[in-house]
Amino acid sequence: MTSIMTNTAAMAALKTLRGIDQNMEMTQNRISSGYKVDSAADNAAYWSIATTMRSDNKALSTVQDALGLAASKSDTAYTGLESSIDVISTIKSKLVAAREPGVDKDKINKEINELKNQLQSIAESASFSGENWLYNESITPPGTKEMVGSFNRASDGTVSVTTLKFNTSDSMLIDTNDPTNGILTNATTATWSYGTTTTTGTYYLLDAQSSTPQTGTEVTISTSTSNDDLDGMISAVDLMLQKLTDAASTLGAIKSRIDLQDTFVKNLSDTIDKGVGRLVDADMNEESTKMKALQTQQQLGIQALSIANTNAENILTLFK
Known part of the structure; x- marks a missing residue:
């Protein structure tokens, strides 16, 4: 039946044309935005996942910045320790040289004093972003430093921040408030043999110039310094050198961990970007x-x- 009141064919054609226009609008939006899932209306599940993962990726970007700061702090402290080890090794060699008969011990002591000044300078200069892991002059004792290492999301949706820790009491060289907290200002007890006699003595390398009295004897020599005392100083300085070597080893391990974590976080961030892209990017x-x-x-x-x-x-x- 043909009717002038109801054009069934036109209605069908118009319905088809409307559907085509809707599909064209959707395709144009995907082309202009680059996303096949640009809002929750497109695909609520994928949009929710992508939004959460993008938020986590921003947190990981902040973690990368924090790891960069942690790397700078640890590098600064490690450089200071490494330089200090070289200086203390030189002091030890000077003390051994003073053991030779006929040498001018006063001149050697002047050299040792300059090396001590260098240690002081190294410790005070090893500061980054207001933190110094080698030198302390505040009433707060050196403690454990925490550095942001990672941002984690558990399977149940809870989030947490992982930190890397380093105890600065292991690397503190000088503490002017409490000399016992500094490796070079604290009294080091050494045991040595002179001839057939075994002797024990306590020495410190640097004068902390603190209101708190330092125990033991400062490592300093003069023409009247005996070979027995020199042996004690050499033994004490060697023990200090061992402590610094242990501290540098620990700090070096932290440095390596930070570098590995930084590489991992960068790779993880790239992987998340790829995963989100597979869900929401338009082909x-x-x-x-x-x-x-x-x-x-x-x-x-x-x-x-x-x-x-x-x-x-x-x-x-x-x-x-």
């Missing part, structure tokens, strides 16, 4: 192909609607 090759097909369908839909409207006009010829 531009596929979308461009769809657009070409939809443009063709749109042209055919317009022609079909035109034909449907023309059929109604043909009825007028029946009344001529």
